[in-house]
Amino acid sequence: MSAKPKVLIVDDEPDVLLTLRVILEASGFDPALAADGETALRRIDAEHPDLVLLDIMMPVLDGWFVLAELAGRAKKPKVIVCSAKSGDADKARARDLGADAYVVKPWDPTALMQTIRDVLAAKNATGTVENIRV
Amino acid sequence: MDVIPTEIRDRIKYEARVAGLGQGTAVSIEAVERRRLQIWVLGGVLVVALSIAFGISSLSGGREGSRWLQPGVLQVALIALALGFCVYAIEKEVHLHRLSRLIVDERVLNSALSKSLQQHSALMAAGRALNSVLDLDEVLDVILASALDMLRASAGSVMLLEGDDALRAVAVRGGETPRNARVMMGESIAGKVARAREPIILNDQMDDERLPGRDKRSGAPGSAMCIPLQHRGHLLGVLNVSAPRARAFDEYDMQLLSLFAEPVAAAIAKAGLYEAERAHVSKLLEAGRQTSQFVASVSHELRTPITSIRGAIAASRVTTEYQQRAELLDVMERQALRLAHMVEEMLTAAKLERNDSMPLLRRVDLAVLIRMSALDSQVAGRPVELAVPEHCEVRADPESLRRIIGNLVENAHKYGAVPVRIVIDQDAGKTVLSVIDSGPGVPPAEREKIFDRFYRSDTNGEKPGVGLGLPIVRGLAEACGGSVWVEDAPGGGAAFRVSLRTRAVDEQEVASVS
Numbered sequence: 225m226s227a228k229p230k231v232l233i234v235d236d237e238p239d240v241l242l243t244l245r246v247i248l249e250a251s252g253f254d255p256a257l258a259a260d261g262e263t264a265l266r267r268i269d270a271e272h273p274d275l276v277l278l279d280i281m282m283p284v285l286d287g288w289f290v291l292a293e294l295a296g297r298a299k300k301p302k303v304i305v306c307s308a309k310s311g312d313a314d315k316a317r318a319r320d321l322g323a324d325a326y327v328v329k330p331w332d333p334t335a336l337m338q339t340i341r342d343v344l345a346a347k348n349a350t351g352t353v354e355n356i357r358v
Numbered sequence: 359m360d361v362i363p364t365e366i367r368d369r370i371k372y373e374a375r376v377a378g379l380g381q382g383t384a385v386s387i388e389a390v391e392r393r394r395l396q397i398w399v400l401g402g403v404l405v406v407a408l409s410i411a412f413g414i415s416s417l418s419g420g421r422e423g424s425r426w427l428q429p430g431v432l433q434v435a436l437i438a439l440a441l442g443f444c445v446y447a448i449e450k451e452v453h454l455h456r457l458s459r460l461i462v463d464e465r466v467l468n469s470a471l472s473k474s475l476q477q478h479s480a481l482m483a484a485g486r487a488l489n490s491v492l493d494l495d496e497v498l499d500v501i502l503a504s505a506l507d508m509l510r511a512s513a514g515s516v517m518l519l520e521g522d523d524a525l526r527a528v529a530v531r532g533g534e535t536p537r538n539a540r541v542m543m544g545e546s547i548a549g550k551v552a553r554a555r556e557p558i559i560l561n562d563q564m565d566d567e568r569l570p571g572r573d574k575r576s577g578a579p580g581s582a583m584c585i586p587l588q589h590r591g592h593l594l595g596v597l598n599v600s601a602p603r604a605r606a607f608d609e610y611d612m613q614l615l616s617l618f619a620e621p622v623a624a625a626i627a628k629a630g631l632y633e634a635e636r637a638h639v640s641k642l643l644e645a646g647r648q649t650s651q652f653v654a655s656v657s658h659e660l661r662t663p664i665t666s667i668r669g670a671i672a673a674s675r676v677t678t679e680y681q682q683r684a685e686l687l688d689v690m691e692r693q694a695l696r697l698a699h700m701v702e703e704m705l706t707a708a709k710l711e712r713n714d715s716m717p718l719l720r721r722v723d724l725a726v727l728i729r730m731s732a733l734d735s736q737v738a739g740r741p742v743e744l745a746v747p748e749h750c751e752v753r754a755d756p757e758s759l760r761r762i763i764g765n766l767v768e769n770a771h772k773y774g775a776v777p778v779r780i781v782i783d784q785d786a787g788k789t790v791l792s793v794i795d796s797g798p799g800v801p802p803a804e805r806e807k808i809f810d811r812f813y814r815s816d817t818n819g820e821k822p823g824v825g826l827g828l829p830i831v832r833g834l835a836e837a838c839g840g841s842v843w844v845e846d847a848p849g850g851g852a853a854f855r856v857s858l859r860t861r862a863v864d865e866q867e868v869a870s871v872s
Contacts, residue, residue, distance in 0.1 A: 237662060239689040243669030246686065250676035308661035330665035333672035 228254040229344055232273040234264040234290065235306070236282040244277065251337045261285025265293060273301050275344055278323075280307040280314070291321035302343045306331060366467070370460045377453035390458050397447050404443050408436050477614050480508040485621050494629040498529035501597070501622050506531060508618065509583075509611055511599040516587075517541065517548050518595035518626070525552055525595055533600060547584050548596045555593060557585040557616060561606050581606045585615050589623040597622060652812040655825060659700060663693035706761075707811060707826045710833030717755030717837050724759065724791065724858070725750040728780050731763040740771045742793075745781045752789050752858040758834040759858075762842075763793070765827040766854050770795035774852055784860070791856040794847045805844050831856070 231253045233244045241257045248255040256271060258264035262284045268276065276294075280287035287305065294300045305318045308329040315326045324343045327336055374385045379393055415432040484504035491497050502514050513533030517525040520540070525548055527539040544553045551558055560582045580603030587594045597619060601607060670689040677683060725746045732742045752759075763780070770778040774795025781792040800808060807813050809832045812825040831854075835842040840858040847853040 237666060239666035239693060240662070240669060242685060242689060243666060243673045246673035246677050246682055247669060250673070308658045308665075310657075329661040330668050333669060 228252060230254045230273040232256045232258060232267055232276045234258045234276060235279040247333055261290045264290050275302040277304050277306050280309055295322045304343055366464055373453050373457040377450055377457055387461055390454050394454055397450050401447055408440055412436055481617055484618060488621055488625040492629060492632045494633055497625050497629040502529050502531045505599050509599055511601045514599040516597055519593055548598060551584045551586055551596050555586045557612060559583050559607050559612055583607050583612060583615055585619050587619055587623040589627040594623050594626050648812040663696045666693040703826045706830050717758050719753050719755055721751050722754050722756045723749050724752045727759055731760055735767045740767055742767055743777050743779045750782050752860055754838040754858055758838055762831050762834050762856060765831045766793035769827050787860055789858045789860045792853050794851055794853045796851045799846050799852045800844050
């Protein structure tokens, strides 16, 4: 088993995928990429990432669909929602669907890396409520 | 309710007292007649008594007795008594006559005051009802209900001025006039009343010149009135009422309707102002909503490129690979351009809104321009299929056309579905550029709204954008002397069409000017 935590980056913006991949690699993570919800679910099933950085507004299947799909699973990766949507309703919806944290774009790269580490370090069973950062 | 002035009451009391009507007797024509009869009966009795006395005194003439019973003395006394009674009777008759006239005056006055009171009461009730509503439809409904109730009419309508030369029936109750019926000024009764601004009463005995052919209509009312509604000298419309044949309107009804017309016109004017104010507030609220949506959209749209730029800067600090750094610099440049494009869109929209700079129109080969734009779209990941001729000259600003095509193709990919086609149709003097997608199309209710600034058909904000793409297309198309609209594409999907001026038309214009 790889020592590096596997992080799946899900975003329809190629530039966001590219920059996050570089930052995560440099921060000691093993990044994987998905540009839509359908690809994300396929890669989660195939590669079992430790954490998913999930955008909401995406083509094909959006982030809400991915969250809802993961919510019904017994074994699932940690999820940090990274979205430009900053409304309280969106944050509450993400929390209800089992997201571990919510980060609003534009994120601070250092703070985002810290949030990823915190969420991965959380040992509680569900790892939801205490670790939500908005 | 006592509505008779005290002065008449006092005079009646005085005359009754002087005429000898008892205090407890109700003063009426009947009482006066009874009193008159009493005097005549008394006069009759007196005449009989005097005649008997006169006869007795004549028969006893010359006999011994009291000197008072001498014929001459007795006769003088009887004549004096008769004269005294005549004076009494004449005096009473004078007062009874005055009393009769006063009683008749009292009745007339009472009747007139009662009618006036009824009028005011009806008008006040109608006024209260009118003041209780502001909505124009409700006001019109109250007007008709009140008018019909006050005048015991069976049908009525309110016709309001439409433009300068027509009336439209906006409220109708009973009768034959259909709602929304239109009458030209000067035509029909309503049109004539509106033009002359004079009310009119029409009864069964109307002349054919005023209303030709009316008698031949089935169900024509027995009586009708039409009155102009004016507020501060401005004609607002007319109010029509009609009654069945059993009821004929008179001058009193017309007076009442005239009095009613004033608050009615004021209420209609007030309702009109209320409507205008409501529309204004609604417009302001909509503008506020659009501004909020615009701010939300813009802040949302700014977040994505800023995220990429900040991410790329952070990533370039931690990477050591030259190639990766080059890619990250590309990211920064791309996203900076994206921000610049967004700012440019906002400035263009503001400029078009102000209408302060007209592009310089010149001959442009639309076909060549479309092929160049298609290449740009292809590079940007938005492929298009072309159905354009080799050349197609139009009169426009090439930069505006490039942006029109770019925005329409971007819109087709964002809201429609592939394949996206660009088609040129040329007609005599007209060139229509169409961008056709294969998506769900645009619902009819949204086909104009989508060209409004900041309007987003995607209310969830799932699609990127700030709602300026299509307004810019319309603004630029109009600045080029053209127009833009959307319709269903023949095989499904949306067809955005831009009509442009062709060279041929310009030459015709030049020829016609010269």
